[in-house]
Amino acid sequence: MTVSIYQLGYKKLSRIIFEWQAADRVSLMALFILMETYLHWLWCLYVWIRRDTLGAYVDIEMLYPVWLCINVMGLFTWWMVEYLSRIKNDDVRLNRWQIVFVSVYSVYIILIGLLLGHSGFFAGVSLVGGIMLGMMLIRRRYIWRAFLGQLLLILVLTSLQQWGGVNIPNLQRAISGVEILGSYNHLAETAIVLALENDIDRLTALDEIRRSAMLFWHSTYMYLAVPKAIFIVYVFRTLLIILDTSKEETLKHANQDGLTQLTNRRYGLMKMQDTFSLFVLEDKQNYSVILMDLDFFKRINDNYGHQVGDQVLQEVAGVLKSTLQETCNVSRYGGEEFLIVLPDTSHREVLTIAEQLRSNIAEHVIQMTDDFSLQVTASFGVYTLTCEELTRIKQDHMTSESEPVKPVLTKLQKLKRRHNKQTQVEYSISEQAQNGLPSDMCQRLISIADKALYEAKDRGRNQVVSANEMRAAKSRSESPSASGTESL
Numbered sequence: 001m002t003v004s005i006y007q008l009g010y011k012k013l014s015r016i017i018f019e020w021q022a023a024d025r026v027s028l029m030a031l032f033i034l035m036e037t038y039l040h041w042l043w044c045l046y047v048w049i050r051r052d053t054l055g056a057y058v059d060i061e062m063l064y065p066v067w068l069c070i071n072v073m074g075l076f077t078w079w080m081v082e083y084l085s086r087i088k089n090d091d092v093r094l095n096r097w098q099i100v101f102v103s104v105y106s107v108y109i110i111l112i113g114l115l116l117g118h119s120g121f122f123a124g125v126s127l128v129g130g131i132m133l134g135m136m137l138i139r140r141r142y143i144w145r146a147f148l149g150q151l152l153l154i155l156v157l158t159s160l161q162q163w164g165g166v167n168i169p170n171l172q173r174a175i176s177g178v179e180i181l182g183s184y185n186h187l188a189e190t191a192i193v194l195a196l197e198n199d200i201d202r203l204t205a206l207d208e209i210r211r212s213a214m215l216f217w218h219s220t221y222m223y224l225a226v227p228k229a230i231f232i233v234y235v236f237r238t239l240l241i242i243l244d245t246s247k248e249e250t251l252k253h254a255n256q257d258g259l260t261q262l263t264n265r266r267y268g269l270m271k272m273q274d275t276f277s278l279f280v281l282e283d284k285q286n287y288s289v290i291l292m293d294l295d296f297f298k299r300i301n302d303n304y305g306h307q308v309g310d311q312v313l314q315e316v317a318g319v320l321k322s323t324l325q326e327t328c329n330v331s332r333y334g335g336e337e338f339l340i341v342l343p344d345t346s347h348r349e350v351l352t353i354a355e356q357l358r359s360n361i362a363e364h365v366i367q368m369t370d371d372f373s374l375q376v377t378a379s380f381g382v383y384t385l386t387c388e389e390l391t392r393i394k395q396d397h398m399t400s401e402s403e404p405v406k407p408v409l410t411k412l413q414k415l416k417r418r419h420n421k422q423t424q425v426e427y428s429i430s431e432q433a434q435n436g437l438p439s440d441m442c443q444r445l446i447s448i449a450d451k452a453l454y455e456a457k458d459r460g461r462n463q464v465v466s467a468n469e470m471r472a473a474k475s476r477s478e479s480p481s482a483s484g485t486e487s488l
C-alpha cells in the first residue's frame with residue numbers, strides 16, 4: 001500500500017508514528033515534500049500566467065530553469081513515495097535512500113530559498129520546521145547531519161555573496177532605489193509605461209510598482225511558508241497529544257492489575273503510604289485496613305481450571321468496586337488476596353463495610369455458562385489504628401530506638417508460599433521514617449490485619465475478624481488489670 005494524504009488525520013498519524021515501519025514513515029515524509037514541491041510548482045504556474053504584469057519584478061527568464069528544477073524534484077519525491085513503500089523490509093536500501101532523499105531535499109530547499117530572494121521567514125520555517133518533521137519520520141542521525149549540512153551550505157553561500165564577490169542569481173528583480181529610473185531596467189520600464197498610460201509622474205509610478213512588487217514577494221513568502229508552518233504545528237500538536245495519551249496508558253498499565261482492573265499491589269502500597277502520611281499530618285481519628293482472601297480458591301482452580309479461577313477473581317473485584325466508595329483504595333494484594341485501605345474510617349464503620357463485602361461476595365452468583373454457576377466466600381481481617389494508639393506508638397518510638405522491622409511476608413502468605421512454593425513477592429513499601437513513627441508503619445498495619453485474616457480462616461472462613469478485638473482480648477488475658485492493647 002502506498003502512503004496517502006488521508007493518513008494525516010490524528011488517529012492515523014498516531015499509528016504512523018508509533019506502529020509504521022521506517023519505510024512507511026520516510027514515504028510519508030516524501031509525500032509531505034511532494035505537497036510542498038507542488039505548492040512551488042503552482043507558484044511558478046501563477047507567475048508564468050501573469051508574466052506580463054509580474055515580469056516587472058520577477059525574472060521570467062530565470063523562472064523556466066527554476067520551474068524545471070521543481071518538476072524534477074516533484075518527480076523524484078513522487079517516485080520516492082512509491083518506492084519506499086515497496087522496500088519495507090530492506091534495511092540497507094532503505095538507509096541508502098534515506099540519505100539520498102535527505103541530501104537532495106536539503107540542497108533543493110536551500111536553492112529554492114536563495115532563488116526566491118533570501119526570505120528569513122521562509123528560510124526559518126523551512127529549515128527548522130523541515131528538520132523537526134524529519135526528526136519524527138526519518139532516522140534522527142541523518143536528519144541531524146542534514147541540519148548541520150544545511151547550516152553550512154547557507155553559511156558558505158552567504159559568505160560567497162558577501163565577501164567572495166559571487167553574485168548568486170535570484171528571481172527577484174530590484175524593487176528599491178530611485179536611481180534605477182536612470183538606467184534600463186524592467187522595473188523602470190514598467191514605471192515609464194505606467195506613467196505614460198496614466199499621465200502621472202514617473203517617480204510616483206515607480207513608487208506604486210515598488211509597493212506592488214513588495215506586496216507580491218511578501219505574499220509569495222507567506223504562501224510558501226505558512227502552509228508548511230501550519231502543517232508542522234499540527235503534527236507537533238498531534239505528537240504531544242499522543243505522548244500525553246501514551247503517558248496515561250503507561251501509568252495505567254504500571255499501576256493496574258491486568259486481570260481484575262483494580263490497582264496492583266505496588267500502587268496500592270504506594271497509595272497507602274500517601275494516605276497514611278496524610279492521616280499522620282492531619283491528625284485524623286482513625287485509619288482502617290481490610291485484608292481479604294478468597295476461601296478455598298485453589299479448589300476452584302483445581303476443579304474447574306484456571307480460566308474459571310480468573311473469572312471468579314474478576315467478578316469478586318467487580319463486587320468490591322461496586323460495594324466500596326471511590327475514595328477507598330482497593331488493590332489486588334496477591335493472587336486471591338485484596339487490600340482495602342479506608343483512611344478516616346472508624347473501627348465500627350470498617351467492620352460494617354467488611355461485613356457488607358463478605359455478604360455481597362457470598363451472595364453473588366457467578367454465572368459461567370447458561371447451566372453452570374458458582375458462588376465463593378471470603379475471609380476478612382480488619383484493623384483500625386486510632387489516633388490514641390498512634391500517639392502511643394510515637395512516644396514509644398521516640399523513647400526507644402526500636403529495632404527496624406524487616407519487610408516480612410505476612411503470616412498467611414508465609415504459610416501459603418510454603419505450601420504452594422510460590423515465588424516471593426518483593427515488598428516495595430517505602431521505608432522513609434515519618435513524623436517520629438517507625439518507617440514501616442504501613443507494613444505493620446497490614447501484618448496486624450493479616451493476623452486477623454488468619455484467625456478468620458482458622459475459625460472456619462467466610463467471616464470478618466477484628467484485629468483490634470483480638471489484641472484487646474490478648475492484652476486482657478496477659479494482664480487482666482490492663483485496659484490497653486499490645487504494642488504495634
Ligand SMILES: Nc1nc2c(ncn2[C@@H]2O[C@H](COP(=O)(O)OP(=O)(O)OP(=O)(O)O)[C@@H](O)[C@H]2O)c(=O)[nH]1
Pocket residue numbers: 259293294295296297298299301305306307308309310313334335336416419420457461
Ligand atoms: N486462576 C487464578 N488462580 C490464581 C491466581 N493467582 C493465584 N492463584 C491461585 O490461587 C490459589 C491460592 O490457593 P491457596 O493460597 O492455597 O488458598 P485457598 O485455596 O484459597 O485456601 P484458603 O486461603 O486457605 O482458604 C493457588 O492455587 C494459586 O495458583 C490468578 O491470577 N488466577
